Amino acid sequence: MARPVKSKGFDTLTPLEVARRRFLRLVPQGPLGSVLCRPEKALGRVLAGPLRAPRNVPPFDRAAMDGFAVRAVDTFGASATNPLPLKLRGDAAPGRRPALKVAAGGCMRIATGAPLPYGANAVAMLEHCRERAAGLVEVESALTPWENVSRVGEDVRRGDFLLASGERLGPADIALACALGLERLDVARAPRVGVLSSGDELRAPGSRLKEGEIYDANRPGVLAALREEGAVGVDLGIARDEEGALRARIVKGLSRCDALVVSGGTSVGPRDLVPEVVSSLGGPGLVVHGVAMRPGYPVGLGAVRKKPVVLLPGSPVAALLNVDAFVLPAVRRMLGENEAALPRGATVRARALRRITGAPGLTTFARVVLRDSKDGFAAEPLRVSGSGILSSLVRGSGLVVIPASKEGVESGEEVEVRLLRALPVRGARRAR
Amino acid sequence: MARPVKSKGFDTLTPLEVARRRFLRLVPQGPLGSVLCRPEKALGRVLAGPLRAPRNVPPFDRAAMDGFAVRAVDTFGASATNPLPLKLRGDAAPGRRPALKVAAGGCMRIATGAPLPYGANAVAMLEHCRERAAGLVEVESALTPWENVSRVGEDVRRGDFLLASGERLGPADIALACALGLERLDVARAPRVGVLSSGDELRAPGSRLKEGEIYDANRPGVLAALREEGAVGVDLGIARDEEGALRARIVKGLSRCDALVVSGGTSVGPRDLVPEVVSSLGGPGLVVHGVAMRPGYPVGLGAVRKKPVVLLPGSPVAALLNVDAFVLPAVRRMLGENEAALPRGATVRARALRRITGAPGLTTFARVVLRDSKDGFAAEPLRVSGSGILSSLVRGSGLVVIPASKEGVESGEEVEVRLLRALPVRGARRAR
Numbered sequence: 128m129a130r131p132v133k134s135k136g137f138d139t140l141t142p143l144e145v146a147r148r149r150f151l152r153l154v155p156q157g158p159l160g161s162v163l164c165r166p167e168k169a170l171g172r173v174l175a176g177p178l179r180a181p182r183n184v185p186p187f188d189r190a191a192m193d194g195f196a197v198r199a200v201d202t203f204g205a206s207a208t209n210p211l212p213l214k215l216r217g218d219a220a221p222g223r224r225p226a227l228k229v230a231a232g233g234c235m236r237i238a239t240g241a242p243l244p245y246g247a248n249a250v251a252m253l254e255h256c257r258e259r260a261a262g263l264v265e266v267e268s269a270l271t272p273w274e275n276v277s278r279v280g281e282d283v284r285r286g287d288f289l290l291a292s293g294e295r296l297g298p299a300d301i302a303l304a305c306a307l308g309l310e311r312l313d314v315a316r317a318p319r320v321g322v323l324s325s326g327d328e329l330r331a332p333g334s335r336l337k338e339g340e341i342y343d344a345n346r347p348g349v350l351a352a353l354r355e356e357g358a359v360g361v362d363l364g365i366a367r368d369e370e371g372a373l374r375a376r377i378v379k380g381l382s383r384c385d386a387l388v389v390s391g392g393t394s395v396g397p398r399d400l401v402p403e404v405v406s407s408l409g410g411p412g413l414v415v416h417g418v419a420m421r422p423g424y425p426v427g428l429g430a431v432r433k434k435p436v437v438l439l440p441g442s443p444v445a446a447l448l449n450v451d452a453f454v455l456p457a458v459r460r461m462l463g464e465n466e467a468a469l470p471r472g473a474t475v476r477a478r479a480l481r482r483i484t485g486a487p488g489l490t491t492f493a494r495v496v497l498r499d500s501k502d503g504f505a506a507e508p509l510r511v512s513g514s515g516i517l518s519s520l521v522r523g524s525g526l527v528v529i530p531a532s533k534e535g536v537e538s539g540e541e542v543e544v545r546l547l548r549a550l551p552v553r554g555a556r557r558a559r
Numbered sequence: 560m561a562r563p564v565k566s567k568g569f570d571t572l573t574p575l576e577v578a579r580r581r582f583l584r585l586v587p588q589g590p591l592g593s594v595l596c597r598p599e600k601a602l603g604r605v606l607a608g609p610l611r612a613p614r615n616v617p618p619f620d621r622a623a624m625d626g627f628a629v630r631a632v633d634t635f636g637a638s639a640t641n642p643l644p645l646k647l648r649g650d651a652a653p654g655r656r657p658a659l660k661v662a663a664g665g666c667m668r669i670a671t672g673a674p675l676p677y678g679a680n681a682v683a684m685l686e687h688c689r690e691r692a693a694g695l696v697e698v699e700s701a702l703t704p705w706e707n708v709s710r711v712g713e714d715v716r717r718g719d720f721l722l723a724s725g726e727r728l729g730p731a732d733i734a735l736a737c738a739l740g741l742e743r744l745d746v747a748r749a750p751r752v753g754v755l756s757s758g759d760e761l762r763a764p765g766s767r768l769k770e771g772e773i774y775d776a777n778r779p780g781v782l783a784a785l786r787e788e789g790a791v792g793v794d795l796g797i798a799r800d801e802e803g804a805l806r807a808r809i810v811k812g813l814s815r816c817d818a819l820v821v822s823g824g825t826s827v828g829p830r831d832l833v834p835e836v837v838s839s840l841g842g843p844g845l846v847v848h849g850v851a852m853r854p855g856y857p858v859g860l861g862a863v864r865k866k867p868v869v870l871l872p873g874s875p876v877a878a879l880l881n882v883d884a885f886v887l888p889a890v891r892r893m894l895g896e897n898e899a900a901l902p903r904g905a906t907v908r909a910r911a912l913r914r915i916t917g918a919p920g921l922t923t924f925a926r927v928v929l930r931d932s933k934d935g936f937a938a939e940p941l942r943v944s945g946s947g948i949l950s951s952l953v954r955g956s957g958l959v960v961i962p963a964s965k966e967g968v969e970s971g972e973e974v975e976v977r978l979l980r981a982l983p984v985r986g987a988r989r990a991r
Contacts, residue, residue, distance in 0.1 A: 299879055332737050341672075
């Protein structure tokens with residue numbers, strides 16, 4: 128009387144994309160809550176709500192150059208051969224609005240960043256002026272109104288929508304939040320993800336190995352990947368391959384965490400106790416067990432007590448690839464972050480949607496917005512892009528670097544775009 | 560008697576690459592020292608010395624499958640129609656080497672990960688065995704020696720060179736360090752970079768602005784960028800535009816930090832005091848003042864008291880682009896990190912150097928090494944790449960994903976490689 132050895136194997140392996148979709152449906156759409164965070168501490172956090180501008184940046188008309196604040200009309204007709212004299216009425220220094228007003232025929236010395244005095248509507252550059260001993264300044268160049276002035280709100284206008292909920296914050300975002308004077312940002316609470324290893328042969332680093340034992344590599348690897356993604360990894364240690372011990376650790380982990388990752392003992396062999404323990408704890412249990420991927424097929428995906436659970440194979444390559452395929456997307460979902468196709472700093476190729484102007488002899492860093500087009504990406508240069516327009520680094524998708532030797536990029540030309548933010552997967556791009 | 564207004568302007572602008580080279584020559588080649596760090600805390604740190612394997616991984620021959628440990632020779636000729644009987648001598652469980660030896664005609668039940676009993680040299684998979692009531696196991700498939708066995712050292716051999724000094728550690732590196740039982744890693748001390756803002760109009764977030772004042776955005780932005788790169792940003796606050804105040808803060812910053820960044824007041828106008836203050840503190844001072852880039856030309860680069868100094872323009876876009884162009888490369892140099900062309904997680908196109916085998920019906924994650932070739936990159940699949948070969952995620956440059964519908968990638972075919980590590984700039988690739 129022969130009886131088959133217990134080994135049901137994996138009858139069916141679920142295709143990777145199907146498995147991911149099925150699993151992610153069980154993962155709560157985040158943010159799981161929000162916390163208030165000082166901008167200086169918010170690097171890498173994910174916005175829990177849209178970022179709108181509570182005030183104008185700059186908050187007042189400022190000199191964009193060192194020179195003299197003037198009424199543009201008083202300079203009309205001025206040139207090197209026809210310098211026009213203006214009476215010097217005083218100084219406008221950064222940090223306070225001068226009480227004095229610039230009247231017809233007058234001017235004030237002004238430094239970059241200083242508020243434009245009342246009455247003035249342009250700044251004549253130092254290089255185009257000559258100061259006379261008698262308190263007279265000669266202007267050698269005609270100015271149009273608001274020339275060399277950073278207008279109030281030209282970077283950001285009060286009420287402007289700047290970033291959508293779900294955006295991850297980089298250095299430029301932090302800078303802009305500070306420019307806006309925000310003291311707190313509403314960011315997603317970091318999901319707590321418990322990580323448990325199972326296996327009688329596993330030892331923590333620092334222990335002395337007996338024959339037959341190995342060091343547990345998966346738990347620290349998974350915890351590092353979680354930290355990098357912005358989750359709080361909760362180290363649940365190593366459980367023995369014994370049903371009671373496993374159950375106790377898993378129940379404890381579920382009560383303390385938003386999601387649970389168990390590594391090892393997750394296949395379908397006689398010692399693979401984890402799937403049964405997990406299934407016994409309540410619905411829906413594992414909705415996928417066995418995924419059509421290599422390495423990494425013996426992975427289990429599901430939820431218990433409304434908490435997502437991922438069972439990783441003990442083989443470390445399999446485990447880490449499964450983390451990438453399932454755990455990190457779940458973390459991003461719990462954070463409320465859009466699924467990204469590419470990280471910030473990566474490059475994509477795109478076609479210029481319009482001409483992108485370079486500066487002869489200078490390496491130009493043009494900020495562009497990427498748009499989907501039928502044959503890939505189109506890069507549209509931002510119209511407002513002066514060196515003071517901080518929002519261009521926040522609203523822009525990426526940078527196009529135009530070498531000093533090149534005058535610009537023609538419309539339709541292919542360019543390389545270095546991403547200023549993670550590139551959303553197609554279709555997931557949020558309306559701005 | 561006309562006298563020209565003080566405004567020397569920038570007589571010459573140094574090309575960007577020249578400026579970077581000239582500046583980086585003044586930046587000490589790191590690491591500036593090393594610290595010992597537990598692997599679990601080493602995510603994102605840069606190795607201060609090469610990582611070599613102090614032991615074999617796995618440390619012993621292990622079962623790679625659930626089944627029966629056998630002598631391969633005893634299975635020669637076995638098939639479904641000619642099952643060969645073996646005497647079941649006991650169990651080999653993970654965690655300890657069994658005392659029993661597998662003798663001719665014998666076998667032991669074994670679970671994945673358990674040490675292979677002495678005498679055995681293969682594992683017959685459960686699926687290919689039938690267990691008889693009388694303690695007899697029938698093997699229905701012939702095995703070659705070491706089939707279904709993870710050999711000692713097959714992942715990493717003691718003494719193996721794994722990672723060069725200067726590599727930044729990701730989750731797989733952390734996992735491998737743990738698998739090796741390393742309790743401490745020798746990582747680069749994080750360089751301390753002081754960040755000072757200068758400007759009478761600047762206020763810290765949380766202050767109430769008076770007319771003419773703005774919030775300081777550059778300092779928090781620069782500090783965030785530094786943190787992200789692995790430096791310790793030292794906040795030196797806001798200095799007034801006054802020579803004594805500036806000098807005091809700069810001297811204090813230089814004494815506490817490995818490098819200094821000053822934002823604002825760095826151009827050539829009458830109120831731009833920072834360049835003079837810096838130059839007065841000792842050689843070589845600024846070696847570049849004015850770079851042929853837009854935005855960002857009024858940047859100053861140099862060193863004082865052997866500490867690199869970067870003077871950023873106050874305009875925030877200019878400042879952040881200068882950080883990217885000069886400050887972060889300096890940080891990487893002080894960390895001893897190779898200059899990277901692309902970050903981990905980015906993708907590059909490459910041609911397959913050999914056939915890359917997929918698995919029919921499974922999404923395959925092949926690990927490849929990228930090599931420079933005359934027309935771009937060539938991707939060479941790693942030969943040893945089982946799901947237990949953790950080192951494949953450390954030695955590999957990237958992953959090639961072969962869809963389930965595809966049998967593999969032909970030699971010469973173009974593939975997309977997702978980088979497992981930052982891609983070194985050409986020529987900077989270190990010997991392995």
